[in-house]
Amino acid sequence: MPIGLHARAMDSFLALETLLAHADADPEELSVAPPIHQAVNYSAATAEEFDALNEQSRPPHYYRRYGNPTQARLERVVAAAEGAEAALATASGMGAITTTLVALLSQGDHVVAQHSMYGGTLSLLRDVAPRFGIEVTFVDQTDTDAFARALTPDTKLIMLETPSNPLLRLTDVNAVTALARARGILTFADNTVATPFNQRPLDQGVDLVMHSVTKAISGHADVQAGIVLGSDELIERLWKAHTMVGSVISPFDAWLALRGLRTLSLRAERQNRCAQAVAEYLAGHPAVRTVNYPGLPGHPQHDLAKRQMRGFGGLLSFELRGGRLAAEQLISALRLPVRSPSLGGTRSTLVRPAAMWSNELTEEELAEAGVPAGLIRFAVGLEHEADLIVDLGQGLAGPDSENVE
Ligand SMILES: Cc1ncc(COP(=O)(O)O)c(C=O)c1O
Secondary structure (H helix, E strand, C coil): CCCCCECCCCCCCCEHHHHHHHCCCCCCCCCCCCCCCCCCECCCCCHHHHHHHHHCCCCCCCECCCCCHHHHHHHHHHHHHHCCCEEEEECCHHHHHHHHHHHHCCCCCEEEEECCCCHHHHHHHHHHHHHHCCEEEEECCCCHHHHHHHCCCCEEEEEEECCCCCCCCCCCHHHHHHHHHHCCCEEEEECCCCHHHHCCHHHHCCCEEEEECCCCCCCCCCCCCEEEEECHHHHHHHHHHHHHHCCCCCHHHHHHHHHHHCCHHHHHHHHHHHHHHHHHHHHCCCCEEEEECCCCCCCCCHHHHHHHCCCCCCEEEEEECCHHHHHHHHHHHCCCCECCCCCCCCCCEEECHHHHCCCCCCHHHHHHCCCCCCCEEEECCCCCHHHHHHHHHHHHCCCCCCCCC
C-alpha cells in the first residue's frame, strides 16, 4: 500500500508539510512560536478542581511526570505526521521502548523480534526482558514466514524495525501485521530510520510506532527524546506505565524537538536525495564490497521498499574489500562526516557499529545480529552530496593520499 500524505488525526486531510507547521496551532494564542512551560507543578483554584485533576487522564497542568503543555504540543504534531490518534513523548527512544514493554508485557509472555535492530533494543530484549520472565525469539525479518513460525500461544507482541539499523533490511509490514492481527497479537514498529516522511507504519496495520526523537524528528543533534504513537486506548495504557517508569521528556527538549520537526519534510527530502547519491557512488567504487541502501536497485528488497516507503531515508551502510582495517582507515581519513554515534542530524556521522555497540552486545551477539566488524554506517546530514562524495573519494584513495588531512 503506498504511503498516504495525509494524516487521520486532522479531519481536514492536510499534507504532511502543512501539518508540521499547523497541527498544534491554538487560535487563542497570540505568540506565533509556542511558549515553553517549564513548571513542574500547577495549582488548582479549589479543592474540587484539585480532586478533578487527580481523576483526569493525562492532565497537562498538574505535575510534569503526568504531562506538560509543551510536551503535549510535540505529541500533537508527531501524531498528525504519523496519522495517529495519540502519542506519548519520553526522555529518549530507549525510554519509549522500555515504557511500552513495561505497559504491555507480563511474566510468561513471549515476544517476536528481529535479529537486525538497534543495539540498545537488542540488548534490552536479550538481556533484560528474560530477567522479568519474558521470552524473546529473534527472526530474520526478510522472511515473513519466520515470524509466523516463531509465534507461540503466549506471543503478545511483535517488534519491528524497518529499515533496520545498521543493515537497512526491510520487514514486509503489511504481511507481518496481517498475521499478527489474525491472532490478536500487537505489533510495535521502530520508525526512526525511515521517519514519517518516508513511511507511516500505522497506515499499514501496525498498532504502535516509536521514534528516537533524538534523530531526524528533532534533527539537530541537540535533543534526547523519544515518542510512541497509536490509538487512544493503547497510549492511555502506556501513559499509566509511564507515570511509574518516569522517562519524562524535559519541556526544553520538547520545545527544541518541535522546532526541529517543523522542517522534517525539507530535511528528509534532502537526506533521501543525498543518501541515494552517496550509495550510488559507493556501489560503483572498486574498493567497496557491498552497500546496504534500500534505494539501490541491487538491494534485495528494493521492490518492497518501493511499495511501502515514499523515500528511502538518510541512512546507509557499507563494507570495504579491505575489511575492518580499511574501514578504520577510511573513518579516520574523512574530513566532513563526524566520527560519532546518532543519525538524522545536520552533520553526517560515520561509525563502525561493531565498535559502537561493543558495550551492549558480545561478539557472538553482534555476529547473530549480522553486524560484521568491518561494516561502516553512514548517516547523511545536510551537507551537499557532491562534497561528501569528493571526501569519500579522497578517503578511499588511501590514507597516504595528499588530499587527506
Ligand atoms: C533505530 C533506533 N531506535 C532507537 C534508538 C534509541 O534512541 P535514544 O538514543 O534516543 O534512546 C536509536 C538510537 O540510536 C536508534 O537508532
